[in-house]
Each structure stands twice: as C-alpha cells, then as structure tokens.
Amino acid sequence: MDFERSLELxxxxxxxxxxxxxxxxxxxxxxxxxxxxxxxxDGAGEATVSMSQIAKELGAGTMTLYTYVPGKTELLDLMVDxxxxxxxxxxxxxxxPDGWREQVRLYxxxxxxxxxxxxxxxxxxxxxxxxxxxxxxxxxxxxxAVSDIGLEPRKAAAAANSIEIYVQANATLFAExxxxxxxxxxxxxxxxxxxxVFWEKYFDVERxxxxxxxxxxxxxxxxxxxxxxxxxxxxxxRLLDGIEALVTR
Amino acid sequence: MDFERSLELxxxxxxxxxxxxxxxxxxxxxxxxxxxxxxxxDGAGEATVSMSQIAKELGAGTMTLYTYVPGKTELLDLMVDxxxxxxxxxxxxxxxPDGWREQVRLYxxxxxxxxxxxxxxxxxxxxxxxxxxxxxxxxxxxxxAVSDIGLEPRKAAAAANSIEIYVQANATLFAExxxxxxxxxxxxxxxxxxxxVFWEKYFDVERxxxxxxxxxxxxxxxxxxxxxxxxxxxxxxRLLDGIEALVTR
DNA sequence: CTCCTTTTCGTACGCCCTACGGGATAATCT
DNA sequence: AGATTATCCCGTAGGGCGTACGAAAAGGAG
Numbered sequence: 297m298d299f300e301r302s303l304e305l306x307x308x309x310x311x312x313x314x315x316x317x318x319x320x321x322x323x324x325x326x327x328x329x330x331x332x333x334x335x336x337x338d339g340a341g342e343a344t345v346s347m348s349q350i351a352k353e354l355g356a357g358t359m360t361l362y363t364y365v366p367g368k369t370e371l372l373d374l375m376v377d378x379x380x381x382x383x384x385x386x387x388x389x390x391x392x393p394d395g396w397r398e399q400v401r402l403y404x405x406x407x408x409x410x411x412x413x414x415x416x417x418x419x420x421x422x423x424x425x426x427x428x429x430x431x432x433x434x435x436x437x438x439x440x441a442v443s444d445i446g447l448e449p450r451k452a453a454a455a456a457n458s459i460e461i462y463v464q465a466n467a468t469l470f471a472e473x474x475x476x477x478x479x480x481x482x483x484x485x486x487x488x489x490x491x492x493v494f495w496e497k498y499f500d501v502e503r504x505x506x507x508x509x510x511x512x513x514x515x516x517x518x519x520x521x522x523x524x525x526x527x528x529x530x531x532x533x534r535l536l537d538g539i540e541a542l543v544t545r
Numbered sequence: 546m547d548f549e550r551s552l553e554l555x556x557x558x559x560x561x562x563x564x565x566x567x568x569x570x571x572x573x574x575x576x577x578x579x580x581x582x583x584x585x586x587d588g589a590g591e592a593t594v595s596m597s598q599i600a601k602e603l604g605a606g607t608m609t610l611y612t613y614v615p616g617k618t619e620l621l622d623l624m625v626d627x628x629x630x631x632x633x634x635x636x637x638x639x640x641x642p643d644g645w646r647e648q649v650r651l652y653x654x655x656x657x658x659x660x661x662x663x664x665x666x667x668x669x670x671x672x673x674x675x676x677x678x679x680x681x682x683x684x685x686x687x688x689x690a691v692s693d694i695g696l697e698p699r700k701a702a703a704a705a706n707s708i709e710i711y712v713q714a715n716a717t718l719f720a721e722x723x724x725x726x727x728x729x730x731x732x733x734x735x736x737x738x739x740x741x742v743f744w745e746k747y748f749d750v751e752r753x754x755x756x757x758x759x760x761x762x763x764x765x766x767x768x769x770x771x772x773x774x775x776x777x778x779x780x781x782x783r784l785l786d787g788i789e790a791l792v793t794r
Numbered sequence: 795c796t797c798c799t800t801t802t803c804g805t806a807c808g809c810c811c812t813a814c815g816g817g818a819t820a821a822t823c824t
Numbered sequence: 825a826g827a828t829t830a831t832c833c834c835g836t837a838g839g840g841c842g843t844a845c846g847a848a849a850a851g852g853a854g
Binding site: 565566567568569570572605606607608609611612665685 | 829830831832833834835
C-alpha cells in the first residue's frame with residue numbers, strides 16, 4: 297500500500313529509523329525537503345510550488361526529490377501536517393487556559409495564525425485528512441475542550457466538528473486573502489474600490505432591498521479586513537453560545 | 546479594464562445586447578460554452594476541465610473559445626455564477642417559508658444541493674467573489690432573512706456572513722467528498738477502512754485520551770456520510786440559536 | 795576488486811494555458 | 825460590382841508542469 301509509506305513519513309519521529317547500511321549516502325534529509333518547500337511556498341505568492349523549484353533551491357536535480365517523497369501530493373501532505381504542528385497546542389496534562397470557551401479561542405487563534413502565515417493551506421481539505429501528528433493534536437485538543445462541558449458523546453463529537461469546520465473555513469478565508477494580495481499585489485480594499493463600477497452600473501436596488509437597507513444604515517462601514525475579523529469572532533461566539541445553551545438550560 | 550468585460554458577461558441578460566452588425570457569424574453562443582463546460586466538469590471527476598476538452602466537445606478549435614471568454618479564469622467565474630443561480634431562491638416579493646430559521650434552512654439546503662451536484666465548486670472562494678446575479682441573489686436572500694429578527698445593522702451583516710461562511714464550508718466538504726469519490730472510485734468509508742492500519746500502528750491512546758473516550762462511548766458510530774449531515778445540521782442550529790439569543794433575551 | 799544496494803538526475807512524454815497571426819466570412823461603403 | 829472593414833475561426837508554437845524510466849555514480853560488504 298502506498299499510504300503506509302505516507303504514514304511512515306508523517307510519523308517518522310516515532311519508531312525505529314532502520315537506516316540502510318549500504319549504498320550511496322543521501323545528500324538531503326526529508327525535513328530539509330519539507331522545510332524548503334514550505335519556505336518557498338510561503339515566499340512565492342503562488343498557490344503551489346513546483347518540484348523543480350524546490351529542487352533548484354536545494355541544489356539538486358528535480359528527480360532526486362522522488363527518493364525522499366513518493367510524489368507531489370504526499371509532499372504537500374507532509375507540508376500541511378508540519379505547519380499544523382506549529383500550533384503547538386497543549387497536549388494532555390499540559391497547562392491550558394481556564395474554561396472551555398477560552399480553550400476553544402486558543403485553538404482558533406493558533407489555527408488562524410498558521411493559516412495566515414502559510415496561505416497555501418487554503419487548499420487543505422478536512423475530508424480524508426492528513427492523519428499526521430499535527431492534525432491529530434488539534435483534534436484531540438478541541439475534543440478535550442468540548443468534553444469538559446458534559447454533552448453526550450455523539451453531540452460532543454458533532455460540536456467539536458462544527459467548531460473545527462467553522463474555524464477552518466474562516467482561516468481559509470484569511471489565507472485566501474493573504475494569497476491573492478501576495479499574488480496580485482493589490483489589497484482587498486483596492487480591489488473593491490476598483491469594482492465600484494459594479495455598484496453604479498449593475499447593482500439593482502430594487503432587486504436587493506435588504507442589502508441596500510443594511511448598506512444605508514451603515515452595516516458595511518468597516519474596511520474589509522476589520523469586517524472579516526469581526527464576522528469571525530461574532531460567528532464563533534454565537535456558535536459557542538448555542539452549544540453552551542444545550543447544557544446550562 | 547478587464548473586469549468590466551467580466552461584468553458584461555456575467556450580467557449579459559441585462560442591458561442592450563449591442564450585437565455586431567458586420568463580420569462573420571459566431572458559430573457558438575456564450576451560454577453554450579458555459580453549459581458545456583459545466584456539463585463536462587460535472588461528468589469528469591476532474592477538479593478542472595481543460596479548454597481543449599471543452600472545445601472538442603463543442604466541435605470547435607481550442608482557440609475559438611477565446612472569442613467568447615477572455616480566459617479560463619473568467620470562464621470559471623461564469624460557470625460558478627451560473628450554477629449558483631440554479632438555487633433559484635425567492636427574490637424580493639416572492640413567497641418564502643415562514644420564519645427566519647426556516648428561510649435560512651432553505652438557503653442551506655439549496656446551496657448544499659448545488660455544491661453536491663457540481664463538486665468543482667469546491668475551489669470557489671468568498672473573498673473577492675464573483676459579483677454575478679447568482680451570488681447576489683443568495684446574499685440578498687440571507688440578509689433579508691436575518692434582517693427580520695431585529696438586529697442592529699452591523700450585527701445583522703456579521704450574522705448573515707457567518708451563516709454564509711458556515712454553510713459554504715459545509716457545502717465545500719460535501720462537494721469535496723463527491724469529488725474524491727468520483728476521482729478515486731473509492732467511498733469515504735472504504736477509505737477509512739483502508740486506513741485502519743493507522744489506528745493500530747500509529748494512533749497513541751495516551752496522547753489522545755479525549756478522542757479515545759469519545760470513541761469508546763460510541764461518539765463516532767455512524768458512517769461518515771451520516772455523520773457529516775448530522776454535524777452540519779447540529780452546527781447550523783447552534784449557530785442560529787446563538788444568533789436568536791441575542792434578540793429574545 | 796567485485797558485488798550489491800542505494801541515491802542521483804538527464805531525458806522524454808504528455809498534458810496544460812494562451813500569444814500570435816493568417817485565413818475565412820459577412821455586412822457596408824464606394 | 826469590387827473594396828473595405830469588422831468579426832470570428834483556429835493551427836502553431838512556446839513555456840509550464842508532474843513524473844516514468846533507466847543509466848550512471850557512490851559507498852559498504854564480501
């Protein structure tokens with residue numbers, strides 16, 4: 297099986313190294329490859345880095361990478377898990393904030409920070425996830441936080457999942473914002489400004505009365521970045537309110 | 546400006562057609578191109594369809610497409626807005642469900658259905674969105690629903706946005722599920738089954754006590770598809786609870 | 795030194811998007 | 825009518841990409 301190879305690579309810390317005793321010495325390490333790929337992806341505004349770019353940066357031939365990694369997909373998985381681990385969330389037994397809400401907020405903040413720092417996480421999916429240490433640590437942390445409040449197991453799982461989905465969705469938005477700003481060199485506000493023609497020539501007030509009302513009463517006064525932060529915080533608090541209400545009542 | 550061209554194409558129904566009076570007659574129409582692209586993207590498990598595939602399907606040369614559409618990006622925007630319009634949500638004045646919660650549910654159901662039917666929507670972004678009729682109709686509908694409950698404008702905007710984000714995030718998950726199942730020919734449950742090695746060889750119970758506890762008490766008993774539906778509904782209801790609580794209290 | 799294992803990497807294939815520009819076609823002008 | 829002009833069609837070519845293949849290099853074991 298091919299995914300067993302992936303698992304070995306993801307969990308390479310654990311277990312016996314089992315290095316080959318004969319044959320040519322490798323000129324790189326897996327961690328070097330991953331780190332270089334991450335650095336390159338961070339720097340370049342591009343959504344993806346090509347194998348040849350990574351190889352060139354490492355001073356190696358393109359095909360050399362394929363001895364360290366089965367293919368580009370797997371390398372991407374390794375990159376993802378590697379930066380998710382950067383969140384460095386408290387493990388079991390480690391000290392953590394008081395109260396489940398505060399714990400969830402820590403998760404959200406760290407996750408958002410990672411997505412902002414590594415915008416290419418945008419394309420990361422939660423179906424068929426990476427199954428590496430970085431992701432698992434996050435899952436464990438959120439479930440532990442939610443478990444504190446005394447929901448029945450099935451609901452606890454659903455609550456943890458919906459929190460993770462909401463957080464990742466917003467993190468993805470921030471990542472995307474960072475990405476297009478990097479790619480196009482144009483701030484989101486500038487983008488909207490350039491699109492003012494739309495409001496003048498195409499937006500039909502009669503077809504969009506509710507939007508117009510909110511607009512006129514100042515509901516959209518805020519630059520885009522501020523608004524996004526506000527929306528995220530608002531939604532998260534409402535979600536947590538809703539979850540809490542199941543228990544306290 | 547190039548995006549003015551995009552706007553013209555997106556809102557081609559409105560406004561004067563202004564057809565050219567001289568020159569060779571076009572052999573295709575824009576709608577044909579979009580429809581073919583959508584059909585092809587739906588059918589092929591692929592995340593993206595290539596211009597040459599679309600052209601071949603239409604019996605035209607690849608470059609012919611570029612007289613109808615500035616580039617692939619713009620075609621994708623047109624595809625996205627075209628299927629978003631399929632939701633066919635009630636416009637201002639049209640009859641709609643009673644109660645804002647029921648209205649939001651309609652939005653959620655329709656949006657989910659569209660994402661399921663067109664899995665390639667997965668890569669659609671909400672930052673710098675399409676600004677076409679399909680998207681705007683959705684925005685208007687949600688804001689109208691939320692406006693009913695009497696939040697102050699700024700909070701109403703935040704509430705509408707967080708609902709949209711939550712719904713789209715889940716829709717994206719369903720789309721992704723459909724996509725990989727189509728691509729790999731392997732159901733998500735089968736995928737997890739194949740990954741049982743992970744739980745046996747790598748999952749460390751001591752590092753993940755909370756997950757283990759939920760697991761043992763039956764929190765994860767449900768096939769993946771069922772669980773996803775359940776999680777989505779649960780989270781949406783909690784979010785709506787939280788929003789409602791701001792007003793009723 | 796020879797054998798065997800392992801790593802290195804050049805070449806080649808097939809796919810992608812699209813800039814360019816010459817040819818085809820149709821309405822209008824002279 | 826013929827010429828002009830606007831529009832659409834599309835073949836070619838260029839520069840990407842990921843990676844299968846296989847030959848060559850390098851180092852330990854016998």
